[in-house]
Amino acid sequence: MIGLAVFLCFIGFTLFSMANKKHFDLAFPEQSLSTTGKWVLHVVGWAFLVPALLICVQLWDTEIGATVWVGMLQLASLLVSACLTYLPSVYLNLCRYGLLGQFWSRR
Amino acid sequence: MTGSLRQSMTWLHTWSSITAGWILFAIFLTGTLSFFRNEISYWMQPELHQSVPNEQSVIVAYDYLTEHAAQANEWQISLPDARKNTLDLSWTTPGEARERRRGPRVQLDASTGEPLEARQTEGGNFLYRFHFELYGMPREVARWLVGIVSMMMFVGIISGVIMHRKIFADFFMFRPGKKLLSWIDGHAISAVLALPFHIMITFSGLILLGNTLMPWNGEGHHGGPRDRGAGGGDRPAAVEVAKDFDDNPPFDKMFRHFEQQWQVPVDTLSISKPGTNKVTYTLGGGNRTELSAGRGGETSFTFDGNGEQISTRPANSEENTAQAVYNYFDMLHQARFADTPTRWLLFFAGILGTIMVGTGSVLWAVKRSKQQMGQFGFELIRGLNVGTIAGLMTACGSYFWANRLLSAELASRSGWEINIFFIVWAMGIVGGLIWRDRKGWLVQLSLAGTLFTLLPILDSITSSTSVFFALNNADWMRLSFDISCLLIAAVLWLSVYYLAVQKKGRRGRNVPASPAPKRKVKPLKTAGGEA
Known part of the structure; x- marks a missing residue:
């Protein structure tokens, strides 16, 4: 369950990073990111973070759960950053084929 | 206007941080290690490594106490x-003489019941004490x-957030192999990604x-006179009482009841009026x-001699909001609540904090290396960087x-351990002040690397049991x-x-100045274009 929560946070932050123009352009050099697209990525990103919070609250109760969740967010954001830097192919494939990437690839 | 604010914040950030950087690095590093204070102390007492807990440990304790402390009126296990x-x-x-407030205590092997005499060491407590009371001064x-x-x-954190030009645009950005840029990225990423932790740990530390x-808050420590209970009279004189110990106390029943209710294992057991x-x-x-809820935020259950629950001592609750806030930060800072995964998360964030402080100090020197090389102040800071960062490792x-x-x-071996640390x-x-350049870093980092690489071997040789014994008995501490030594x-x-x-x-000259990282971004970019 803990691993799942961290994974959800990781996906959430990957979506956030996709909403960043620099990383988006890397994955989809021929597309441009609209404001709506940015919002969609953010909302869907949060849609992954919230279940992670619920898992933490389930496991540790509200006060401690929320604290642990913040710790997980920190870990997940670093994982995204490390993936982006040292495993760019994994990151780009995740963006293009794993998450909402199909939406931009098909255009 | 923004420009000038940003400039002044940059100035504040630089100078507030570099002057405190080394001591902050030491505080962050030792403080982060203190999250595993018990584990470090345990490792540093190899005499305890032979103890392997099992289901019967509570019986072992009970048997020891019936034999050695039959006349006691309370047992704490x-x-x-x-x-x-x-x-x-x-x-x-x-x-018992009143000055022995805590009464006798003993540490036992959890499976054999044999008393263990651990060596004299401050263990993890030294690192813990050092991170807020330093050493050798009032x-x-x-x-x-x-x-x-x-x-x-705290000033550094706040001014750092304000001066950061692209806190969101560069949120995940790390560009290795680019000298100054890499140091800036490393500093910013370790700061920004764990910002909640940095703010929490600094603010709670101040609290x-x-x-x-x-x-001058008008009250004693933690809002109350400290000499509570003084002059409470002597304890009653010893009277030998005939005791009749239950050979088979209902531990199973009580433990099951507690653990079913809370889904956590029992870790303390106190027996009042044993043998009556x-x-x-x-x-x-x-x-x-x-x-x-602060300390005492745990709920305990009391059972009678037949294992029937007779009362519950509910967790403390905060007296007022200010107390609740204090408790909250106290608990967070000291990780008193943390189970193993949470403790690792805190440790990980602490490492990021240590990296943030270290990279900040190095960054200061890297940034000025061209203009100020050879100047006294610059060389002093460069030397101190080597000595505090690599030297502390x-x-x-x-x-x-x-x-x-x-x-x-x-004799006084725990003092000697600490002396060696400081020597x-x-x-x-x-050494850092003498060899302030790459050579200084190389020598000291290699030295630290060698020490940490060989620690597991040293552990295996000098402990009463080998590392394989620990592996066999799942001694994860x-x-x-x-x-962790190998990872470090x-x-x-x-x-x-x-x-x-x-x-x-x-x-x-033909080789690039820094290792070119294997980044496959470009070919993929075209691949992405085709996709």
Whole structure:
């Protein structure tokens, strides 16, 4: 369950990073990111973070759960950053084929 | 306007941080290690490594106490848990001299019941104490000093957030192999990604030092006179009482009841009036659900001699909001609530904090290396960087080595362990001031790397049981210490490798000045275009 929560946070932050123009352009050099697209990525990103919070609250109760969740967010954001830097192919494939990437690839 | 604000913040950030940087690095590193204070202390007492807890540990403790403390009117049993492998027993006997407030205590092997004599060491407590009281100076002075640098840290964090130009645009950005840019990225990423932790730990640290920084609050420590209970009279004189111990106390039934209710194992058991018909058993465990409840935020159950629950002592609750806030930060800072995964998360964030402080200090020097090379102030800071960052790593490694190499019978050996820590650190600082360049870093980092790489081997040789014994018995406290040493060593060797490659690059002109990381971004970019 803990691993799942961290994974959800990781996906959430990957979506956030996709909403960043620099990383988006890397994955989809021929597309441009609209404001709506940015919002969609953010909302869907949060849609992954919230279940992670619920898992933490389930496991540790509200006060401690929320604290642990913040710790997980920190870990997940670093994982995204490390993936982006040292495993760019994994990151780009995740963006293009794993998450909402199909939406931009098909255009 | 923004420009000038940003400029002034940059100035504040730079100078507030560089002056406190080294002491902050030491505080962050030792403080982060203190999250695993118990585990470090356990590793540093190899005499305890033979203790393997099992289901029968509570019976072992009970048998020992019936034999050795039959006349006591209360027994306290601290059972093995995720952070402890031994049985810690203490008891109070009527008529004991009053100055022995805590009564006798003993540490037992959790499976055989044999008393264990651990070597004299400060263990993880030294690192813990050092991170807020430093060493060898009056406590109040040290606390003031730590308070002041914590405040500078807080100033550094806030000004850092304001001066950061692209906090969101560069949120995930790390560009290795680009000299100054990489240092800036490393500093920013370790700061921004764990910002909640940095703010929490600095702010809560200041709150914990509140009594030092604001001593005029009109009350004693923690709002109450400290001499409560003084002059309470002597304990009743010892009277030998005939005791009739239950051969088969209902531990199973009580433990099952508690553990079903809370889903956590029982870790403390106190037995009041043992051997009489008024015996009661009080069970406690890590069942805290609220941080704001503070210490005593756990609920315990009391059972009678037949194992029927007779009362519940509910968790404390905060007296008022201010107390709740204090408790919340106290708990968070000291990780008193944390189970193993949470503790690792905090440790990980602490490492990021340590990296943030370290990279900040190095960044200061890298940024000015072209203009100020040779100037006294610059060279001093450059030298101190080597001595505090690499030197402290070597000092920590030496502290663990000293723990195993100093004879267990040596008089004041715990003092000597600490002396060695400081001697090595002082040598690191002197060495750093003499060799301030790459060579200084290379030598000291390699030294620290060697110490940490060999620690698991040293552990296996000098402990009463080998590492394989720990592996067989799933002694994760000891194993994770050894594995962490190897991880630290790997990071140190990686730094050595990068430094060495850079050096080579500088000598041979055709080789790039820094190792070109294997980034496959470009080909993928075209692939992405085709997709």
